[in-house]
Amino acid sequence: MSEPEPLAAETGAEALVRTLIGAGVDTCFANPGTSEMHFVAALDRIPGIRCVLGLQENVVTGMADGYFRVTRRPAATLLHCGPGYANGIANLHNARRAGSGILNIVGDHAIPHVAHDSPLTADVDALVGATSDWHAFGTDPSRIGSDAARGLAAAGSGNGRIASLVLPADVSWGRGGAAALPVAPDAPRPPDPLAIGRAAQALRSGHRAMILLGTAAVTENLHPLLAGLARATGAELIGSPMISFLPRGRGRLALPTVAYPVDDAIRQLAPFDIVILVGCQPPVGFFLYPGRPSLMHRADAEVITLSRGDQDAAAALRALAEELGAAPAAIPELAGDVPSVSGSITPEGFAATVARLLPENAIVVNEALTLGSGFGAVMPRAAPVDWLTVTGGAIGGGIPLATGAAVGARSMGRPDRRVVTLQADGSAAYTVQALWTQARERLPVTTLLLNNRAYAILLGEYTRVGAQPGQTARDMMSLDRPPIDWVALAQGFGVEAEPATTIEDLESALTKSLARDGPTLIDVRFAQG
Numbered sequence: 049m050s051e052p053e054p055l056a057a058e059t060g061a062e063a064l065v066r067t068l069i070g071a072g073v074d075t076c077f078a079n080p081g082t083s084e085m086h087f088v089a090a091l092d093r094i095p096g097i098r099c100v101l102g103l104q105e106n107v108v109t110g111m112a113d114g115y116f117r118v119t120r121r122p123a124a125t126l127l128h129c130g131p132g133y134a135n136g137i138a139n140l141h142n143a144r145r146a147g148s149g150i151l152n153i154v155g156d157h158a159i160p161h162v163a164h165d166s167p168l169t170a171d172v173d174a175l176v177g178a179t180s181d182w183h184a185f186g187t188d189p190s191r192i193g194s195d196a197a198r199g200l201a202a203a204g205s206g207n208g209r210i211a212s213l214v215l216p217a218d219v220s221w222g223r224g225g226a227a228a229l230p231v232a233p234d235a236p237r238p239p240d241p242l243a244i245g246r247a248a249q250a251l252r253s254g255h256r257a258m259i260l261l262g263t264a265a266v267t268e269n270l271h272p273l274l275a276g277l278a279r280a281t282g283a284e285l286i287g288s289p290m291i292s293f294l295p296r297g298r299g300r301l302a303l304p305t306v307a308y309p310v311d312d313a314i315r316q317l318a319p320f321d322i323v324i325l326v327g328c329q330p331p332v333g334f335f336l337y338p339g340r341p342s343l344m345h346r347a348d349a350e351v352i353t354l355s356r357g358d359q360d361a362a363a364a365l366r367a368l369a370e371e372l373g374a375a376p377a378a379i380p381e382l383a384g385d386v387p388s389v390s391g392s393i394t395p396e397g398f399a400a401t402v403a404r405l406l407p408e409n410a411i412v413v414n415e416a417l418t419l420g421s422g423f424g425a426v427m428p429r430a431a432p433v434d435w436l437t438v439t440g441g442a443i444g445g446g447i448p449l450a451t452g453a454a455v456g457a458r459s460m461g462r463p464d465r466r467v468v469t470l471q472a473d474g475s476a477a478y479t480v481q482a483l484w485t486q487a488r489e490r491l492p493v494t495t496l497l498l499n500n501r502a503y504a505i506l507l508g509e510y511t512r513v514g515a516q517p518g519q520t521a522r523d524m525m526s527l528d529r530p531p532i533d534w535v536a537l538a539q540g541f542g543v544e545a546e547p548a549t550t551i552e553d554l555e556s557a558l559t560k561s562l563a564r565d566g567p568t569l570i571d572v573r574f575a576q577g
Contacts (some may be wrong), residue, residue, distance in 0.1 A: 059188030063225030081128030110448025130170025262328030415446030444478025487542030
């Protein structure tokens, strides 16, 4: 799309919109307020950016995360003053951990008004500074375009970053704005030859080694190379729990990830003398428990960083393979299909049924750590899909992430690409408003609401600290008094919904959902006990 011709004496808001369009931004996820009305008016006047409304700011930021993961292009968000930005911080945290590029445009009071301390006044500069990789405070309509160009470059740099631009109302309405040309983002840094040599030497040593892989190291085109490295060296390939986008299914690597429970992760990594990190940090527990270490690998293991998160993981892997003489290898395919099951819904039966019905090239969003545990065994026989996870541990990411992923697929010319959300019930309650956006945008999203009427993960955490839940603890972790009517909630937001209490119900409901154009929710009621 060509950049629109500028108007004479345009406003700061108009210059900002033209700068975004000129840099290739085609989507703005928004929850605007009064301070942003001049920017909204500029979006109205200047075609080129599709605005997607979210009913709450944490929905908005989660959608922008999902959009980037599918398109690898930053979207803009539009948030209202400091409190609005604060409402979106949890999913910005997840996006930052995912390496997603986002440009937040944060409206604020007109600069002369701030001194009067009106009710919405907050230290917005401090808020965005604490939670962004790059931030700027707009002070002049003539420079807001160049501010935005620099912010977009920061958002697209490396493997993706969070950038935030504060837009005071008077900078937005003020005249003298000028659109800026795009600024090239920084490419990932090249790998260190010394690190490549050290990793190659360790892999030749005969000691048992694992290669821990981050998101940039598991793109589909690298799978044959990774398979060849594993075959040539005997090293085991393991995915970081922070992988934000993982190709899975037939023809892709069956990549285990580091287990979430600390004791399981310690047992999983105990055999390895050598830990090679590719685009990720060492395997660390989400929390520290009494008598347990912070790091999951053995204390005496040799840890080698082949590439950091800001370096080119693909180049590092290719250089390592060349150093070792490791040729790409074919990905072995398991014979047979995912088996059919029946009866009450268990984690294993749920995973088998969903994996068997997943359409090719679907996008799966997983926010179901407890009940979604059965997929590792069945995904190697499933259709090829892309798998997204909530990377930062801040719950409430799943439904917005799926919504943004569907918008991203539409932006990439694939509006029919199905998104399937594996959504825990406790997490869903944080950002259920995203269902409304799915209905408004007619997005092909199937939400599988995994209903066990509890914060089941917290029950597990409680036992890990050596306690048995009494009445007070159970009250803090149960969602059954009263039970949430997920079917009615979804329908209230305009999404078709139905319950499933058996595998047969689930198969029927999922088959119907995958054939529909718009969004649906299936309330998957797991067997209790």
